[in-house]
Amino acid sequence: MAANRIEPQPFPRCWDDLIGHHRLRESIAIAIRKRRLGGSLLFVGPPGVGKTSAALLLAQTILCRRNSSADMNPCGQCPDCAQVRAATHPDLIQVAKPADRSLIPLEALIGPVEARLQEGFCHDVHMRPMQGERKVAILHDADFLNEEGANCLLKTLEEPPSDAIIILIGTSEQRQLPTIRSRCQTMRFSSPVGAEGRELLRRHLEAIAGEGEPPPTLSDEQLDEAIELAAGDMQVAARLASGQSGEIRGKLLSQLDTPVPDPVIVARCINEHLNEVSKKDAPLRRAALRDVCAIAVQHYRSRLRASARHGQFDHDCARRLDRTIRVFREIDRSANLNTLIDCYAADLTLATTGDRGAIG
Incomplete structure (x- = not known):
């Protein structure tokens, strides 16, 4: 049994x-x-x-x-x-x-x-x-x-x-x-790349499109971008490629590109996105926050690669990347999302990893 x-x-x-x-x-x-x-x-x-x-x-x-x-x-x-x-x-x-x-x-x-x-x-x-x-x-x-x-x-x-x-x-x-x-x-198991990665992502898009609804028509470049942005997480990539998290990307990156992100604007941006996805469904809201973090992780990784090409290391960027990665673990632990978002936004501003010992 x-x-x-x-x-x-x-x-x-x-x-x-x-x-x-x-x-x-x-x-x-x-x-x-x-x-x-x-x-x-x-x-x-x-x-x-x-x-x-x-x-x-x-x-x-x-x-x-x-x-x-x-x-x-x-x-x-x-x-x-x-x-x-x-x-x-x-x-x-x-x-x-x-x-x-x-x-x-x-x-x-x-x-x-x-x-x-x-x-x-x-x-x-x-x-x-x-x-x-x-x-x-x-x-x-x-x-x-x-x-x-x-x-x-x-x-x-x-x-x-x-x-x-x-x-x-x-x-x-x-x-x-x-x-x-x-x-x-x-x-x-590694995330497939190239033609296989695009085919797998298309299957995920068909699965989330709903019965009787066609999946979005996307170019190979758009599919590859979604896979890269999601760092191989096909579930996140499908939501990004379907447009569920497309609008927030520009708003969020405009803040992440600044030397000192404004915590109020960052928190408001994230909360608005979560409310657009769902105001009450906790699993959907957690998934939406994962999408936001996937965008931030890819952004900070790109910045670190760019600084490395010039023989430099951006310590603030590395700490903000670490902090973003910690959010995934906190989401999995079912942390209170409102508190988590506020702490995350503040830690991005301070460029801290957010390591609070047993709490963080």
Whole structure:
């Protein structure tokens, strides 16, 4: 029985449809053929590049009983494949961070207090497969494990059942505890570039356009610019390319270009953008703030590269870049957005990293 209900997500029908990860696909295929695929895997890379799609394709490959997993060609038609795609397969365990929580709750990993180790992700992994010979367990949002939650996983990751494959999905190795990294085989997903990057971004644009609505028609140059501006984060790139965050770019950059940004104007600019996106929906507002920070990060990176070409180092610019990057972590921690924006605007003016110890 799955540890919690995960809504089915669209993902490529076959490995050939997975964009931009040919080497990873081949590595997985070789490992399966040689029976060397690790029991505990860690998929890391920017959001939207295909980590979840690859994990679900691997689950479908392992659980399909019509075609051998060594062929890397799940049939997509048998009951097992259909259940994987519908997120209802009894041997596919999925756990993710609830939308209203800042961390993956402990009960999702080891069960509620009254049923410790009798429910949850770790318990379900050790249960015998119900339908076939193998089972696959996917832990989404591994970035949001606290130390206690990560410690609950250590024994399971170190000694996974012989009939199970465990996949953790995160955005970077640095956001995982060393004890987690040391117990997993890490597979790094990079953001596709060139024609593959544009094709992947077009798919994201189709996904957010809505049913019956055509995605925006954009040139290759516009798509490349959005990918660069988002630093490879395809979810942010799709919002930037769709125009959802286009208007704020000029307003924000006019302030970021000044030697001392005005904190009142910066905060007002950001708040106006968030209110245009949504006045009440917290996830949408957090996503909009991520877009703003993506614009600022790319701006400061460009300035640092320009100063480096002249043999100089802009200390203020580097501190403002660090401060902007810290905002992403604070967004993930569900910090109060109004307070966060005010602190960020003030810290940009002072050119400080905003490091406030345990608070920052």
